[in-house]
Every structure is written in structure tokens, then in C-alpha cells.
Amino acid sequence: MANTKFKIKDLDFYYGDFQALKNINMDIEEKVVTAFIGPSGCGKSTFIKTLNRMQDLVSYARVDGLISLDGQNIYEKGYDANLLRKKVGMVFQHPNPFPKSIYDNIAYGPRTHGIKDKTQLDQIVEESLRAAAIWDEVKDKLDKNATAISGGQQQRICIARAIANDPEVLLMDEPTSALDPISTGKIEELISELKEKYTVVIVTHNMQQAARISDKTAFFLTGEVIEFDDTEKIFSNPSDQRTDDYISGRFG
Amino acid sequence: MANTKFKIKDLDFYYGDFQALKNINMDIEEKVVTAFIGPSGCGKSTFIKTLNRMQDLVSYARVDGLISLDGQNIYEKGYDANLLRKKVGMVFQHPNPFPKSIYDNIAYGPRTHGIKDKTQLDQIVEESLRAAAIWDEVKDKLDKNATAISGGQQQRICIARAIANDPEVLLMDEPTSALDPISTGKIEELISELKEKYTVVIVTHNMQQAARISDKTAFFLTGEVIEFDDTEKIFSNPSDQRTDDYISGRFG
Amino acid sequence: QEGTINVVSREDGSGTRGAFVEIVGVVDENEDDMTTTSAAIQNSTNGVMQTVAGDPNAIGYISLGSLDDTVKSVTVDGAEATPEAINAGDYPIARPFVVAWGEDQSDVSADFLTFIHSQEGQTIVEEEGYIAVDASASAEGEESSEEASSEETTEESATEETTEEPAEGEESAGAEEAASEEETTEEETTEEEASSEETIEEESATEEESTEEESGSVVASLPSYEAAGLEGTVEVVGSTSVTPVMEVLAEEYMALNPDVTINITSNGSSAGIEAATGGAADLGMSSRELTEDEAAALNQANIALDGIAVVVHPESTVEDLSLETIRSIFLGEVTEWEEAAQ
Amino acid sequence: MQSNFTETFMKYVFIVCASLSILSIILIFYFIFEGGVPFILEEGIGNFIFNEVWRPTASNPSFGILPMIVGSLVVTAGAIIIGVPIGVLSSIFMAFYCPDWLYKFAKPAINLMASIPSIVYGYFALRLFVPFFRDLMGGTGMNIVTASTLLGIMILPTIIGLTEASLRAVPKEYYSASVGLGADHDRSIMRVILPAAKSGILSAIILGIGRAIGETMAVILVTGNQPAIPNDLNQGVRTLTTNIVLEMGYASGRHREALIATAVVLFIFIIILNTTFMIVKNKGGND
Amino acid sequence: MTKKISFIKILVWAAGLFTLGMLLFIVGYIFYNGLPHLSASMFEWDYTTDNVSMMPSIISTLIIIGASLLIAGPIGIFTGFYLVEYADQKSKFLPIIRLATDTLAAVPSIVYGLFGMLLFVYQFEWGYSHFAGILTVTIMILPIIISSTEEALRSVNDSLRMGSYGLGAGRLRTIFTVVLPVAMPGILSGVILAIGRIVGESAAFIYTLGSSSSMISSLGDSGRTLAVHMYMLSQEGLHVDESYAVASILILIVLFINGLSNLIGNRLGSGGK
Numbered sequence A, B: 001m002a003n004t005k006f007k008i009k010d011l012d013f014y015y016g017d018f019q020a021l022k023n024i025n026m027d028i029e030e031k032v033v034t035a036f037i038g039p040s041g042c043g044k045s046t047f048i049k050t051l052n053r054m055q056d057l058v059s060y061a062r063v064d065g066l067i068s069l070d071g072q073n074i075y076e077k078g079y080d081a082n083l084l085r086k087k088v089g090m091v092f093q094h095p096n097p098f099p100k101s102i103y104d105n106i107a108y109g110p111r112t113h114g115i116k117d118k119t120q121l122d123q124i125v126e127e128s129l130r131a132a133a134i135w136d137e138v139k140d141k142l143d144k145n146a147t148a149i150s151g152g153q154q155q156r157i158c159i160a161r162a163i164a165n166d167p168e169v170l171l172m173d174e175p176t177s178a179l180d181p182i183s184t185g186k187i188e189e190l191i192s193e194l195k196e197k198y199t200v201v202i203v204t205h206n207m208q209q210a211a212r213i214s215d216k217t218a219f220f221l222t223g224e225v226i227e228f229d230d231t232e233k234i235f236s237n238p239s240d241q242r243t244d245d246y247i248s249g250r251f252g
Numbered sequence C: 001q002e003g004t005i006n007v008v009s010r011e012d013g014s015g016t017r018g019a020f021v022e023i024v025g026v027v028d029e030n031e032d033d034m035t036t037t038s039a040a041i042q043n044s045t046n047g048v049m050q051t052v053a054g055d056p057n058a059i060g061y062i063s064l065g066s067l068d069d070t071v072k073s074v075t076v077d078g079a080e081a082t083p084e085a086i087n088a089g090d091y092p093i094a095r096p097f098v099v100a101w102g103e104d105q106s107d108v109s110a111d112f113l114t115f116i117h118s119q120e121g122q123t124i125v126e127e128e129g130y131i132a133v134d135a136s137a138s139a140e141g142e143e144s145s146e147e148a149s150s151e152e153t154t155e156e157s158a159t160e161e162t163t164e165e166p167a168e169g170e171e172s173a174g175a176e177e178a179a180s181e182e183e184t185t186e187e188e189t190t191e192e193e194a195s196s197e198e199t200i201e202e203e204s205a206t207e208e209e210s211t212e213e214e215s216g217s218v219v220a221s222l223p224s225y226e227a228a229g230l231e232g233t234v235e236v237v238g239s240t241s242v243t244p245v246m247e248v249l250a251e252e253y254m255a256l257n258p259d260v261t262i263n264i265t266s267n268g269s270s271a272g273i274e275a276a277t278g279g280a281a282d283l284g285m286s287s288r289e290l291t292e293d294e295a296a297a298l299n300q301a302n303i304a305l306d307g308i309a310v311v312v313h314p315e316s317t318v319e320d321l322s323l324e325t326i327r328s329i330f331l332g333e334v335t336e337w338e339e340a341a342q
Numbered sequence D: 001m002q003s004n005f006t007e008t009f010m011k012y013v014f015i016v017c018a019s020l021s022i023l024s025i026i027l028i029f030y031f032i033f034e035g036g037v038p039f040i041l042e043e044g045i046g047n048f049i050f051n052e053v054w055r056p057t058a059s060n061p062s063f064g065i066l067p068m069i070v071g072s073l074v075v076t077a078g079a080i081i082i083g084v085p086i087g088v089l090s091s092i093f094m095a096f097y098c099p100d101w102l103y104k105f106a107k108p109a110i111n112l113m114a115s116i117p118s119i120v121y122g123y124f125a126l127r128l129f130v131p132f133f134r135d136l137m138g139g140t141g142m143n144i145v146t147a148s149t150l151l152g153i154m155i156l157p158t159i160i161g162l163t164e165a166s167l168r169a170v171p172k173e174y175y176s177a178s179v180g181l182g183a184d185h186d187r188s189i190m191r192v193i194l195p196a197a198k199s200g201i202l203s204a205i206i207l208g209i210g211r212a213i214g215e216t217m218a219v220i221l222v223t224g225n226q227p228a229i230p231n232d233l234n235q236g237v238r239t240l241t242t243n244i245v246l247e248m249g250y251a252s253g254r255h256r257e258a259l260i261a262t263a264v265v266l267f268i269f270i271i272i273l274n275t276t277f278m279i280v281k282n283k284g285g286n287d
Numbered sequence E: 001m002t003k004k005i006s007f008i009k010i011l012v013w014a015a016g017l018f019t020l021g022m023l024l025f026i027v028g029y030i031f032y033n034g035l036p037h038l039s040a041s042m043f044e045w046d047y048t049t050d051n052v053s054m055m056p057s058i059i060s061t062l063i064i065i066g067a068s069l070l071i072a073g074p075i076g077i078f079t080g081f082y083l084v085e086y087a088d089q090k091s092k093f094l095p096i097i098r099l100a101t102d103t104l105a106a107v108p109s110i111v112y113g114l115f116g117m118l119l120f121v122y123q124f125e126w127g128y129s130h131f132a133g134i135l136t137v138t139i140m141i142l143p144i145i146i147s148s149t150e151e152a153l154r155s156v157n158d159s160l161r162m163g164s165y166g167l168g169a170g171r172l173r174t175i176f177t178v179v180l181p182v183a184m185p186g187i188l189s190g191v192i193l194a195i196g197r198i199v200g201e202s203a204a205f206i207y208t209l210g211s212s213s214s215m216i217s218s219l220g221d222s223g224r225t226l227a228v229h230m231y232m233l234s235q236e237g238l239h240v241d242e243s244y245a246v247a248s249i250l251i252l253i254v255l256f257i258n259g260l261s262n263l264i265g266n267r268l269g270s271g272g273k
């Protein structure tokens, strides 16, 4: 279908003694939406966070195996984690805009990476907000505190904030689970647009959501990838019984 | 099918100015499992909590309409809310055992209602734990802290705790949503047994769960009951389009 | 010695300061305290000592009883600050310790006062480094000597001259030692106590003994105390400065009268007088003169005299200052050590 | 089973207990003001507050506490200049940089710092800070800078305790979000966490100021206590609190009333501060 | 940018180490000056000018801590109950109580001292006494206990309350048997703070408790706490060494109390979670 963006080989992951991920092998393709599903605690969040090295922040976490982005091992010594995170943006389950103005939220990433010029920043802010389909709703209140808008809007601000960094990949960990159906609809729509430009990896609890928006789906169970295939195939004709059980709601 | 346990007539419910329930009419039958489904925020929890007057604790809440238990209006002046809650037990979404020993957790209700005798308490504790299908797992550690066991066990302790009060009705608000699949299975099994003795009302996010364990299902949407019927009917042939949309995962 | 003089004073209202400015003359025509406003203020003897001990250019004044070798006491017009010199009238800066009581004095309280004014009591006063007084003399209105400070040993003169310096004393370093020696000194008080003056420069010990005999300490002439076998409690409240000697007196008295309890609360002269006036205390301790109002409501008696030493840094080259120079320094007229030395 | 009577009875017991703190503050208010306000009125508010001469024992006494007001303000300002940066940086250290092994000691150490009696601080400063600043600045060494430094250190535990708490109360998500955008630890803390905690930090600073203004037994030893308005940093000052403690033991009559009146002024300062604190806290809550 | 990283890091470490260093320095200074002067005679039962025993002040300190906690403890905890469990969170009474406790917390100790003197010592004519001292510090520590109780109660998960109400337990039973045990470590840490405040206090005591050095025989007696004892010993410059020795003991006591509270906190904490 396309180039491989992330290549994951024999990945084991440990929180202290507890092994949260077991022998993961997966290729994530460029400009495609990949969904991770699975019951609570199966390691979806853990895995998505290894992709931009957010797990570096957990002092007792340990990674074994290989993750390469565009062919380069991101866990290699000397690889700049901050630059990685600029390239691989992240959106979290709960909208978490900074308690600053909307403008400052969006400009935070670019400023961090050295852009000081006001005109340039203005332009980035507008473009990102447009890309996140929220420009029209907030263009008149860019100096308003970003925590004072609705949850759905906040989440799109967070997506815009990630986009402002001009990333190549967007990781989203249950981005709609805290939102109402209408906001959810908007964000799902947005994701379908985003895949034109970005590689999107999304974790979701909602199987219908995965079915609706993703091209590829991985089913996780207790730290292992049980099945990874085209979304259509997974939902219509899974090859593993456990996948079938899960999808048809027999557990989880 | 059976006697009516709860009769709800023209129930409106307000949190301050916000109307969370609109004109609910429903008969809940004795010794039957009734499931409430619906998207987040539709008022399921609000409704279930009006049934044992837990909403009394929300100072700005207001109830309009009639709820009667065995023919008696529970919101009548002079009706003892504490006795009501003894009769109508409740199990919550997150297991919430008291940070006391398992024994003390189970004995809490009986002691509250005046049972002091040690032999009698011992007997109640054992019976309740057996009824909640957890006796074998904890019988050797009754003096252990109830918060030091697994989530699934904790939830069954909470069920046992409710049962120890010798209730007539058990209200359960998403009792398995915080649990792993295996624990969930055990609790679902337990519920099927419980309905022999108790009237069970259960809120769930998991439609398959509702389908598996309930006899009757009510579908809530923005504070209204859209459809209330036999579970089989709701899941195979709903009469309302919105019910159909929800069940087939088109929103929520 | 050169450099700016750093003047250290006590707080306004302090008895020590009142006595000092009065005797040295740091006052204006209205007898108002004119201590230079640039003086650093400390509210305790220790504060003054620590300040002076740490500052080569400082000068301050403290109770003679508290003097130790962390600071150096200068001679005033050639006279050394010792009890003997004060008794002999050579060292001019000294003030009285006063106790006051209300109308209905309890027997125990009266007996305790008798003890304080007895030979035994005044012996302790001397042992603690203060100067003994003769209560009977003052009762007759006589002044036993011409000493600069002795005018205050009588009640009458004290009440007459109410503009006189308020007086406040300091704790005595001799307390510990004196207390331990009390038992043995009961007989030969005069000799024994002389050697117990640890706060005074050592070489003066022998000299002291003779000086005392020469100057005729009043102690020998005082009546001896007989325990009356009373029982009860005496509440003594007031001056922090009087407290140390009062504590020793109380301990000794309680040893002689096992059924009597004496409680001492140390919280300032005014508080003591107020407590005595209000009846909360049997005896109020004051290191300042009573005001006219207070004196009208209370009886009072002096129980000791205390000297005030003028102190400088131990390494200071200043040895002697005239009373006039000290006055100029504290008035802020002389601000450089070079000037003061002249 | 709890009878309804017990329930209701205890409810009233709780209400009564809750009212006791209101009663206490009213009592304090009443007694301090009753002791001091008549004097202030007699003396004239302007004459008491704006008069520069404090000579309470003179034959023609003058009770002007302007020097003490200035003294309190100056010394407190100094304490803020010294204590706030160190305190806030220390809290950042405690919350985000301190290694675990060190934190285990550092946390109780800072608690300990809060319970060391002020007199201990005072003598410590008298022996070590005073000579240091005398050598540095000349004069007696008992001056504004010495007192400010001492107070700056004494308010550290107050500032650190509260600031650390409010830094820790900032949702972790902000930090994750910042790191997720490629910002490093330092930037995430300085640009995201610190601003997010600002109302808490402000509250901490205000409480610190309250502590500094109210401190007595330590400053008394190192400020020189001259009741005169300073015109140089190496001069001593007298604060409102020290004015009370210095002279209370000996004061009687109007002098004593003047000191209680000083406490009234001190009290009013505290109330002003506290109102500011409430406003800041409420603002913070609305954000 | 790399430069800036290290700059902030250095700044923050420097501030942290300065603070800790300062504390070590102070504590070290006191121990250095005080510990060598500790002697058995300083712990004799009765104070004399000879032994300057700190025993009476230790006893007084303990009595004052005990008595004021006995009064302020229940009042503070009950106030916390009212604030968290009973009061309508929108009621007008709440901000008033909060204003009162915040103000109480900010009142300088010297003002407490004068207040206690004016009310208890003179108005009530109790004289300088343990009564006066106890009541004064009781008011002083009340806000500490109230605010820590309030915080501790609020941090108790509501689901526990719901669990209890859901079983038909009333408010009182819920509070005393479910909420209070869980909140205990938090309340205790407030109590420890209060003890620290009492132990370190001097200004408020000098004007209420007085400074009698004799062993307490009734609560109507004047007395002195350790901090006041230390102050009194140092005042006249006669017992400076001993006063440092007392200061060392004070610090040891504070350390001991902090350690104890950690221990209790861990005990209760592990039981409660």
C-alpha cells in the first residue's frame, strides 16, 4: 500500500518486573490510519507511548527490541527524543490544553523548536487550527484561555497543537472517549482528513469507531498482538477466535 | 411475568436548573434483571440512584413525580431512607470496599442495622460471601484488608456487602466496567444466579452484556426512556430508530 | 582604638537603660532620655553582650552581675565596676531592685520579706554579685553612706524622687556557684561570699574581701533570720532582672521553711507591679522606680543594689572612659573612637 | 442504628464547633481593638500613624509609629526579594529535580525548618549573619539587609511547602503534553507547570509575607531596633512586632496602650494581606 | 538551548541545596554549641538556679501540647466534619468560616500573646497560668487542625461514603466508621504541624503562660515551655551554653515527632489504601 513508517521488531516492554508488552512485531504504514483495539490493560497505551519515547519518563520502564522510524532506530544512543516527539505528535485521552490562551497553546510547539517570528507564528497557528477544523469556532477568541471552551473543542485544540509542530505521525490515545457523540463525530471526520498528510495511529475502546475510521487494525490482548490486519478483514472475518470473541462483545 | 417491585410515574429529575430525567414511566418487575443502556450522560446513573434515594445526598437535586416500592411512595415524608437503602442495595461502577478487613466490610451493613451478635454475624458473612461466589477465595483471609485483593474480587466483596443487608433489590451501576474479562464473566454468572432471590437493576455500557444477562432492557437518551421492552425484542427488533442506531454502534 | 563608635543600648522602658541614662546624664533638661537614635537596641543583657562581643567598635552597658570575659568592662573615671567600688562610692553607675506589695500582706509573704532583709538574705544578695541594703536603716530614713546610688536605698527617697531613673537589674552569673555554696557559707558569710564572686575579675577576690571589711558591708549589722515555721504559697511576679537573685533567695527560704512554696514568674517590671496591685502576686519585682500612682497603691522596699558595667569588645584598646565621655557617646555627640580616646 | 435525635444533635455540635473559630477571631479582634483603638483615637490616627517620633517614656511622650511601619514594610520587602526566588526555585527542585534518595531527607528537613523556634534563628543570625554583614557593609551589621536575609530564610519553609504542593497539583497531563510536543524537562516545567501553578504560588508568597510581617523573636536580635526611618540599607530599623516585644515588659499606662495600638496596626496589615490572599485564591479557582 | 538547560538545572539545584544547606548549618550550629553542654543535672525534677533544669519546662510543654490538642483536636475535627460532610457547599456560612480560619492562621503570635494576656490573664483574672497559655495556643492551632482535617476529609473518595450510605448507614455512622479512619493520616499530619507550632512558639507564651521555672502543680500555675525556657536562659547572658543545650533538645524533640508521624502515617496509610 505505502512505505513503512514505523518498523517494530521483537519489542518487549517492562514496567519494573512486570512485562507489559510481549514480542511485538508490526509495520506501520505511511499515511494510513492504524487502530489498536483490545480490552483494558492489554498494553495499547503502553505500546503507543513507546513510539515517541514518552516511556522515557517512566523511570522504571525498560524497552527491549527495535523500533525504527523511517529506517532509523529511535532508541539508539544519541537519537534526540525531543526531535522525535516533534516528528511524532501525540493526542491524549483527556483533552489537556495548557491553561494558557488558545494562541499560546498552538504556538507552544513551534516556539519550543525555535520559531520566534510573530508573523510566522500567526500563520502556523491559523493553519493548524484550520487543519484541526476548529478555526472558525475560535478565531475570534485566540487570546481566551484554552481551558474555558468545551471538551470537544479542547480536544481539537490539542490536535491543532500537535499539528502545529509539523509532525509526520500523529499518535492518538482514545481521543474521543471523553467526548460527547457530536464532538466525537467531528473528530472522526477530522481524522479521515488528516490521513492525507499524516500517518495516524489511534487507540480506541469503541470497535465501531475503529471499523469506521481505520485502514488497519491491531487487536491486543494481555501485552500481545493477537491479530494485525486490514480493518475490514478483522471485523468481518478475523482469523483468531479471541479476536472474534472480543469484537462480538463476549468479553471486555 | 411477576409482581411489580418499583413503579415509576412521571418522574422528572433536576440537578439545580438542569433537567437530567424527563417524564420517566416504568415498572420494574420482581426477580427479573432489568438493564439500562444508553450513551454517556443520558441519565442512567441518575435514574438508578433515585431508586434508593441516594440523590438525597445531592443538596441541589430535586425529584418530581412518583416512585413507589411495593406500593409505597419512597419519597413520602417520614419514609426512612436508611431502611430503604437496606432494602434496596447498591453496587457501584468502581469497587469501593471500605479500607477495613473483609469481615468488617460484610458485617458493616448488619451492624449498622443493629445486629451485634457474633455468631449471627459470622453466619451472615459466610452466607453473603457464598452468595457472591467469593467465599472460597477469601475464607482464609477474612481479616485481611479488603482493598488488598484484586479488582474483580473487590467487586464481588461489594456485592456480598450489599447482600449481607438482606435486600430485596440490587442496583448495579456498571459493575463490571472497571474489571478484566475473567472477573466480568464471574460477575455476569453471579447476576444470573442472584435473580432467583433478588430483583436486579443493572446499568451497563456494554450492549452485549445487557443482551446476555438481562430480561428487560431500557434504552435512555438525553434523560428520556426511548424504549423499554424485553431484552430480546430490543436487540433483535427495536421499535425506535435511535435504539437501533445506538445498538448497532452508529453513535455513543 | 579607631573607627565609628557603634552604640548599643537597651530598649526604652528598660530599667537598666533608665538607670544608666539618669546616672550618666544622657538626658535633656526635662530629664528625658536622649540616647542617640542611631544606637542599636537589644532587649536583653545577652543581646547586648553578644553584639558587643562580636563588634570591635561597639560600646554598651549591662548588669554587673552578668559581666563575663566575652566583653571587657571599662573603668569609669578610673573606678572599676565592682561591688566594693560601688559600696565605697567610687563607681557611680548603680540602681536598686525593688519589691512591692499590696494592702493585705500574708504572713508568709511578710516573713519572706523579713528573710530577704535579714543577714542571711543580704548575704545571698552579695554572693550573687549585688550590693546589700539595710532595710531598717531605710525605714528610719537614714542613708548609710554617701554613695551615688545609695539615695535609692530608702523607700522615702525613692518615692520623693520619682523622676529618678527607673531601675532594672540583670541576672547574676554568680547564681549557680553561689547557690551551691550557700549551705557552707551560713556561718562565715562575709568571708565566704567574697571568694564566690566569679563574675568579678579574679585578682579582685582578695582585694574585695578587705575592701568590704573596710567599707563596712551592712550585712554584719543586720538581724539574723529565724524560721517561723509558717506554711503557704508566695507568688512573686515581675522583673526579669530581679528574678535570678529572687530565685536564689526563694530556694534558700524554702530550704528553711519546707512548708512554703514560692512561685516566681518573670515577665517584666510593669507586669509585676500590675500583678501586685491586682492581687495576683504577693510580691511584685521591679527594676525601676514605681510611678507615683503605683507607689500610692503599694508598699515597697529595696532589696539590693545592682551595678551597671560599661562594656566594649575584649580586644578594644579602650580601658577607661570618663562619665562625661560616656555621656557624649550615648548622646551621639561623640561618634568616633579617636575623639573618645582624647 | 443511629437515632434521628443523635444525628440532629451531633449536627448542631458540629455547627457549634465550626462557629468557634468565628467566635475566636471576633474575640481577638475585640480585645486587641478595644485595647488599642481608644488610644489611637485619642492620639489621632494621623498623629499615631504618620508621626516619626517614638519617645514613649519622655516627659512629653510622643507615640509615632511611622518608623515601625516603614521598618516592617522594608524588612518584609527585603525578605520577599531574598526568600521568594530561593523558595520557588527550591520548590521546583523538590517537586521535579530532587532525586528520590535526597527527597526522603529533604522533605522532613524542610518540615523541620518550619518548627525550629524563631529564637534559635535569631541567635544563629546574631552570631553569624551580623558579623558577616558588618564586614560587608560597615556599621553595626544589625541592619535591614541582615534582618531581610534572616526573614527570607525563615519564610522558606512556608513558601516551599505550599508552592511544592501547588506545583504537584498541576495535572500531569500538562507535563505529558509538553513533552509530547518535543519540549524538554526544563522547558516543560518553566513554561507550562510553573505558570499553571501561579495562583498557588502567589498564595504561598502571601502567606510568606504574613509570616515575615508577624515574625518577632528572631528579628528583634538582628535589626538594631532603632525607632527611626532608615535612609540607608546598612541602618537598623524597628518593626511593629519588635516594638511590642521590646517594651511590653516595662510599659505601663499610655505607653502600654500605645503598644497594643501597635498590635492593632499590625493586625490591620495582616487583614489586608489576608483579603488579598482570599482574592488571589478565588481568582485561581475561577481560572 | 543546551546552555539554557544546564542554567535552569544549576539554578534549581543551587536553590535547593542552599535551603537544605542552611538548615543543616543551623541545626549543626545548635548541636555543636548545645550538645556538649547537656548534662544529667539539666533533667532533674526541680529547677534550681544551680541546675537550670529543663524538666519543669518539658513537663509544661507536654501538658500544654496534650491539653490544647485535647481541646483543639475535637473542635477542629468537628469543624472539618461540618465543612465537608454537612455544610451546603454553596452556603454563605462556609466562606465566613474559611475567612475566620484563614485569618486565625495569619495572626502573628505576638498578637495572640497580647490577646491571651488581655482576655485570659487580665479580663478573666487567671493570671499567668497554664490555663491562659493552653487556651491561647488552642486558638492558635485550631486553623491548622481545621484545614488539615478539611483537606483530609475532602481527599477521602466519595465512593466510600456512597458505599456506606448505600448500605443504609446514616451520616454519623458513615463519618465515624468509614470516613474518619481513612482521613486519619491527613488529620494526624495536621496535629503534628500543630505540635511543631506549639513547641516552637515563644512570643504567645511569654504573655500568657508567663515564665515561672518551677514544676507545675496545678493548671493555674505559671510555667514555661522549652522554647521560653531557652529564651529565658539566654536573656541575661548567664546560661547561654545551657540555652543551646535546650535548643538541641528542642530540635531532637521536633525530629522525634516528625519521625513518629511518618511512622504512624505509614502504618495508617498502608492500612487505608
Ligand SMILES: Nc1ncnc2c1ncn2[C@@H]1O[C@H](COP(=O)(O)OP(=O)(O)OP(=O)(O)O)[C@@H](O)[C@H]1O
Pocket (backbone or CB within 6 Å): A015, A018, A020, A038, A039, A040, A041, A042, A043, A044, A045, A046, A047, A058
Ligand atoms: N506506569 C506504569 N507502571 C506500572 N504498570 C503500568 C504502568 N502503566 C501501565 N501499567 C500496566 O501495564 C499494563 C498495560 O497498561 P496500558 O495502560 O498500556 O493498558 P491499555 O491497553 O492502554 O488499557 P486501557 O484501555 O485501560 O487504557 C496494565 O497492566 C497496567 O496496569
Ligand SMILES: Nc1ncnc2c1ncn2[C@@H]1O[C@H](COP(=O)(O)OP(=O)(O)OP(=O)(O)O)[C@@H](O)[C@H]1O
Pocket (backbone or CB within 6 Å): B015, B018, B020, B038, B039, B040, B041, B042, B043, B044, B045, B046, B047, B058
Ligand atoms: N451531581 C451532579 N450534578 C450536576 N449534574 C450532574 C450530576 N451528576 C450527573 N449530572 C449530569 O446529569 C446528566 C446525566 O448524568 P448521569 O451520570 O446520570 O449519566 P450516565 O447515563 O450515568 O452516564 P455514564 O454512562 O457516563 O455514567 C449528565 O449530563 C451529567 O453531567
Ligand SMILES: [Mg+2]
Pocket (backbone or CB within 6 Å): A044, A045, A046, A173
Ligand atoms: Mg490506555
Ligand SMILES: [Mg+2]
Pocket (backbone or CB within 6 Å): B044, B045, B046, B173
Ligand atoms: Mg453513570
